[in-house]
Amino acid sequence: MKTDKIKELAARYLCPSREKGDADRYQDGTAIEIHREWRGLADTAYDYTQWCKLWGTLIKWVAAHPVQDVKAIWRYRWMFSYLTVPSFFDRLTQGQKGAALRATRNNLNYLAEHVTENLDIILSADMNLHPGSKKAEELNKKIICTDELLPALIGKGFPNCKQVLYQMIPMYLPSLINQHSPVHYIGQSEIHGLPADVCPLPSFEAGLAIEDDFPKIGCCMLTSNMPCDGSIMTTMIQDRRIGLPTNVLNVPLRWLRDEVQEYAVAEFEEAIKFIEDHTGEKFDWDAFKQACEIWNQQNECKFEKWELNKTAIPPHTGAAAWLYRIFEHQKVCGEPKALANDRKVNAILQKQVAEGKCPKTIKHRAILWNTPCNNYANFNNWLLECWGVDSVVEMIDLHGDMLIDTSSHESMLLGAAKMYQTSTMRAHTKGGYEQMVYTLWEKYEEYDCDMLIMFDQISCKGVGAISGLFEEGARARGIKMCTVRQDLMDPTSITRRDMRRDVNIFMQTVMGETPVDPTLVDFDDDQSW
């Protein structure tokens, strides 16, 4: 390394204030940080400690089954993405200080802890990694695979079994962690004839199935029609390749209607029977009740967070909020550890609001509508850092807001069925256009927003087909609406830079704003994870 480069790096570490903006820390092309972010002594120290804690979790995971994990990395292309998790977590904490930083780190580190445990379950039972293994065969007898959009609550009634959200580890998380991870699999789907206009999420799943890159686990599979038409259809391809006995848990679409609830419950009961038949286990109502009660408390913690975000000091915004909400609703619903984490995080957030501290520059309060972009999970961080736009409320964060009545078996089934109907994405994209359109205007007022960021997820047909209603509704109400194009998890059609460009033009022309951090207005991160 040249002497002047060493001097430059040393100067940056020793005197970070010399930098003009955050992007000065980025490498060209990858936007990978040259050094860690300086957030003040206390926050930098906290962040560093939590970063070390993450490394501890990862090392502990690798140390437990080193051979198996290395084999998995060579066997599955998507496993490589998990090697970049520390960088992913750093991106999600960009610019954060105070309670927001602490909440994010706690949520993410709990996520890492749970996901590594989940990886252990999956990889230990994976017949691709352990062909002919009797031990793996035994493990699989008690593994229930479910579509990742089906909340894991049903599995809580089978405490002797492990429930695996089948696509979460190979597909959903890698799409967030590494923006390039879906590209190969989407390409495989398209090579086999799938149109390029379908949503990248089911296309990614289909590609995994075509490549035989799903772990070979489980004794049965619960599929579903969630959340959309594309997901319904990708199941056909997955079923064929996975080869497990399957049952479709058909979740009603017009979920606001009382008359569909009887059907929803019947489907839930049928799914329970299906699992019982394939695992040999009996549904444990007590365990299920306990999980429902924990979930109710988790949900109440979330309600508190939503209330806090309505204040002038919204403490819990961005991917740390919405990503964790998805994770909690789908994967760790009914988990005591998740509830403990929620309580800890809520205490941190409440303290900051009570003290009236606001360690961030908020120039605008935005509502973000439609599904966020997986390949740009830290988009919210950029919005805040670059333009001072805080995403105080997001559609993807607002779902499953009903408590489950645990007074009887019937009421629990009804509550759980309702929870499934209002699952991630589905609560708004299904149930009639009013859910998607009218709720937006209500939440805009409720959270005292002054701008709307509308994701134009180009392959989402259900939302695209009502795009005019958003435009007209915003105009009628005098709401400033910024449309940001994205393709969920396909960076080859719309890049992160394209998304930033949409916002930049809007902020400069419509809002007449100057950036909080001009270095972040335009930079190249196409090659980044």
Next chain:
Amino acid sequence: MKDLKHIRYYEDLLELADNELVRKAKEEGGVAVGYTCYYIPEALLNTGRAFTVRLRAPNTGSLDISQYYMSSFICGYSRALFERAFEGGYNFMDFYASSDTCQQMVRVVENLHELDISDNPNFTYGIIDSPLKISEHGIKLYIEQVKKEYIKPLSEKFGVDFSEDSVRKAIAEHNEMCAVFEEISEIRKEDNPRITPREFHILCMVSYCCPTGLILPYLKETLEDLRNREADAVSPWRKRVVVVGSEIDDYAFDEILENCRCYVAADRYCFGAFPGRQQIVLNDEEPAIDQVCRYYLKSCQCPRFMSQEKVQERRDYLKKLVDDYKADGIIYEQAKFCDFWGYERTLNTQVMQEEYGVPTLGIDREYVVRGSGQLSTRVQAFMESLEIKTIQKGGH
């Protein structure tokens, strides 16, 4: 062959959604029920004063308005319907029977409602939530949804008589029409068929787009004409295919195939005859409404049905059509931006070929196909490949 009786009249009827027979039925006090999908039990909604009109947007041109309201990534059929509604082309429609089965389609009626597009002061609609698999509780849900979303508003607001006798009378008339199509379908099995694909598609479409009672006499006369029709001395057809896929209401599609001398022996697409133009057999014990609903749900071949047995049933159904109608191959067609048929086409073009041994071509197409050179080239190449296969097997 000489022109089929009434074929020009049928072509004229297909020039407008609000055609001469629809207007006549309205003048006679009929209640026009628009619909777009097999999930909507057509035969049931032709009861009493109600008559169904399967919605089309003939002569679609610019889709600028719908592109603004529905984006450019939505299937052309949905956008064309919205555009036509926006232009006032469906003001005759009193009731829109819709289903939350394909989200793009259901958004059409939701846009109509929110934007208050229809000039018809009586206009209203119903949307059913339908299951994606067959089960007893699913059938129960479907029947309840049909009753609540369609039958209740039609009887309460428009006074349509859904009594047992009235429904059975409607099914009898529906069966009478289906009997015509069953006989015509038999003609399609002939080695040198006396009906062309284009003609059959036109007959099928008028049966969907006109009031049953008014079109039936014409169809019967056409059938009589067909019975006596003589085929050309030499069969012009190179090969026979089954066409399966998304909605096709543009008979120019058949013209393209005909120009390649490709014979459509059976049509398993929306607006086609399979399923949809087979008689519904009712028993005397159960209410007719329940029986009809069960029939439609069970016979539906929409790729939206996602349970493994239905996926398998769709392939077997198709193979049976290939065998019964002596087809040499299958053409899977998918309307651009249709998720359901996009996946179905992708997988089944391979499955039907590799596991069922039926040569299969997969294509995607726009809503309006007239003048599509690409489509013509692909069908032409498929014909050649089928012929080469025959030669390789020692045939000619």
